[in-house]
Amino acid sequence: MTQKILIVGIGVMGAPMAKNIINAGFDVAVCDESSDALVDFHDIATLVSTSPSKAASNRNVIITVLPNSDIVENVLFGEEGALASAAPNSLVVDMSTGSYDKTMKIAKKIEKLGHKFVDAPVGRTPREALTGQLLVMVGGEEQQVKELNGIFKAVGNTIIHVGETGCGLKAKLVNNYMAMINNVVTGETLSLANSVGLDVGLMADLMSTTAAGLGQLNTNYPKKVLSGDLKPDFPIFMAIKDLTMAIELAEGHDAAPKFGKLARQTFEGAKERGMGSLDQTAIMKYLMSDDGKNSQ
Structure with missing residues (x-):
């Protein structure tokens, strides 16, 4: 035709x-x-x-x-x-x-x-x-x-x-969901860098070499949770510790770590359900569970 x-x-x-x-x-x-x-x-x-x-x-x-x-x-x-x-x-x-x-x-x-x-x-x-x-x-x-x-x-x-x-549109919306959240998190993080007196351009360059800038899908997720390996390279309880210290730094410099607090709350929910010693990427499993879906 x-x-x-x-x-x-x-x-x-x-x-x-x-x-x-x-x-x-x-x-x-x-x-x-x-x-x-x-x-x-x-x-x-x-x-x-x-x-x-x-x-x-x-x-x-x-x-x-x-x-x-x-x-x-x-x-x-x-x-x-x-x-x-x-x-x-x-x-x-x-x-x-x-x-x-x-x-x-x-x-x-x-x-x-x-x-x-x-x-x-x-x-x-x-x-x-x-x-x-x-x-x-x-x-x-x-x-x-x-x-x-x-x-x-x-x-x-x-x-x-x-x-x-319908799956093409689902994929587009899921992709954009992550992209837009990453956009806000990136803005919040660089705002934090500015608030604590760091050079924003330098920090952007620095973080582009780590999982912060490269993204979890390009670093940790493929080799850990997506491969079924939850042995901790960096456990959830350590993620909570580091987030807590970063939030304290932010609040001490009049920054607003909104997404940081939400992330810590989510990790704490996973820890309360016995996942604290699992790899940080196990947070995906928690969020797929009923407990994770119903958490505030």
Whole structure:
């Protein structure tokens, strides 16, 4: 089947993605509510329109790259919705980062109309979007994912089929959850360094050589808890001791160690349940337990 693609959402990420798909030789129509966003596509796209319904006429692959799930739903099913004119048995690919619950409802509505759905949100930045080096996290049936492989390769250099429908979005949200928490923890830690009179740039360089900056997934977790080894390289009771001293240092210099206190509380919960002598990475096991999930 010849893929006749429509890309809806020609923004910071969608525009370079669309250009890369066009440059890969695909037949591509583009749509955005802003005519200004479409200026660069008049000479390179098969069709350019501000109307999803008009742009989707006889298209069999509908790709959405939009800010949220409500907009995706409106673009697909609204008064000028793309699925009103798309080809029968089309494949809808949502590459947005949206609500999981709303995305699954959208997927069911699409399937009831006789179409297929794949979620494939992307990771990395507009810079990687320009160079076709995005991370594509895909959820959907194997055959449908295979059909889309050429499109995914046009926009990304890392394509991971995470699992069934919805798993691509789950992976994106879990990844961003960790990334945003790490962002705040990094800010809090460098703020602490500043509060106690240390050079922030020097400390950033120093910590980039340790687990603090390299991250647990690049250092301790693979060789310890993820490999089933909880013998202590650095036990939980020592983590509590070091955190306590760091918190005392922070409070003595009018810093606000919010995440430090939360981390200590979590480690203390694990210790209270007999895990104090296990490796620090055993905290993952504690957090997977009912006690860990219910801890405040």
